[in-house]
Amino acid sequence: MPASDPDAERVDASGLYDELRPRAFAIAYQMLGSVSEAEDVVQEAFLRMHQTLQRDEPIASPRAYIATLATRLAIDQLRSARVRREQYVGEWLPEPLVTGPTPADIAETADSLSLAFLVLLESLSPHQRAAFLLREVFDYPYAEVAEIIGTDVDSTRHLVARARNHLRDRRPRYHASRRQREELAQRFFAAADQGDLRALEALLAQDVALHGDGGGRVPALGRSVNGCERVARTVLAGFSVHARYGVRIQLTEVNGQPGAKAYDAQDRLVAVMALGIADGRIHTIHSISNPDKLRHLDQVSDLGTRLRAGRRSVDTG
Template sequence: MRTETGGRAEEFQQLRPLLFSVSYRILGSVAEAEDAVQETWLRFEAAGAEPRSLKAYLSAAVTRISIDVLRSARVRREEYTGPWFPEPLLADPYQDPERAAELADSVSVAALLLLERLSPLERAVFVLREVFDFGFPEVAEAVGRSEAACRQLAARARRHMADGRPRYEADRKEREELAARFFDALSEGDVGGLRELLAGDVSLVGDGGGKAPQLARAVSGADPVARLLAAVFPRLARLDLVLDRCEVNGGPGAVLRDEEGRVLQTMALDVADGRIQDVRFVLNPDKLRHLGPVADVWAVHRRFRKLPR
């Protein structure tokens, strides 16, 4: 026989993937989203509430917590050293086969960076309404605003998001084929092969947060980016580093690991108009710990610099 507490915990666990996915899209941080979900459980347990719709009740709670966290996090992000990227997410726990592609797009690095342009309320309304299809009454309850105000917030958020999206986004099959060719050329150090896959104005940027070696500035242009990648990655293989291909934030990417399987960095590719538009690296160890043991990136960097060219 289940106890009341056990039953409540089981019901909460069933909704945990949704709660995490909502919070992650609002915050762009795995660690902060996990903390927000845990705080939601603690408040739910302490309140002893028996809501009519548990999904709506818990989603509202995790949204309000996430909004508060985001407001304080924005100050830290403004003081962040170098470019700021969301913490890489290798697998979204919320699974909806009918909307898999749409949900994957909403968690892409490009989409999350667009969401950074929105106010916390706009971001929360957009995530609940446009990504997870919550009704406006539920959205209004979650953010503490009227339905009319939420409709205005949603409209503004949609305009901001639409303004930043590429004209044409590749479908999943096209992205996978392009990524396969990219990683083959990368492993071979094939400058020409890389160049033909990159957009003319492609940008390569790294997020080290001042805690990992990184480029002084973004590298732009197909030829400079192709030459840099072709020069670096074959040499990394000589250090027994492994580029483990996987999905990163719903799109093509990879995790670079050392010889013991520890994480060094992630790479995410943004594909549109039949070319790779952006190559983004996350090297900040604080943003990689949720992926497993993290390698000493500075030690690897020193070994890399000693390699003969």
């Protein structure tokens, strides 16, 4: 770990927090796909840095030190998280980030922050994921990546190459301008709200995929829905249910991509949707309604819980 150097000047961890935290969080979040777990990693990384300074151990490069801590803690956390995800009810999706006008403040590019990309990263081993992100997303030199993950340069190059080959044909690429993406999202949510099937289908790619995550807590898709017509009808069915309960849509940016937050009549958060757009069409839709994955964003609605209870009573009635 690039920590101790007898000639390094002493640094104040508290003074560096604002400077170093965005990168540490970006690494941890893209490693874990969880806001809460990433926050825990960042907190632990800065605690360890503070303890190192308290022992009067100099730190040569605070930036490298925090990146190393965040990465190694995230690798350990990811190993245990994957065991839990194997028993997850339904499809697992990352916790969404509702980003502002500059998603680069949280992660380096909108593409690498997208939910579709984070889901794709789940197919990599923890060390492959770390090496790939540090090199390809955060642009660390191979030598520094090797030092951070605790291996040699040749092994690091091999890890990155394997990850790159694995992701090459499946990595999402969103080339539309920000304005084009926002306009298409507005048309999508307007068509869904109005129940206009034809208008909705016209916005979707033929191979569009709809993913939902309720975590077994609220009604959600058990598996992905694929194909333009099926996805359009599924979206309209969901919007129809929401309309009966007074749910409103608020357009926003989700993980660097256009999306929306759904609020109930009491202004409590019901779900977050993100759209993956390329070549003038929507290729992926991710809908997250698991309350546990929304609490970091706002007060969460109990609508999904009530709908789930209603289904149970109908099934047993």
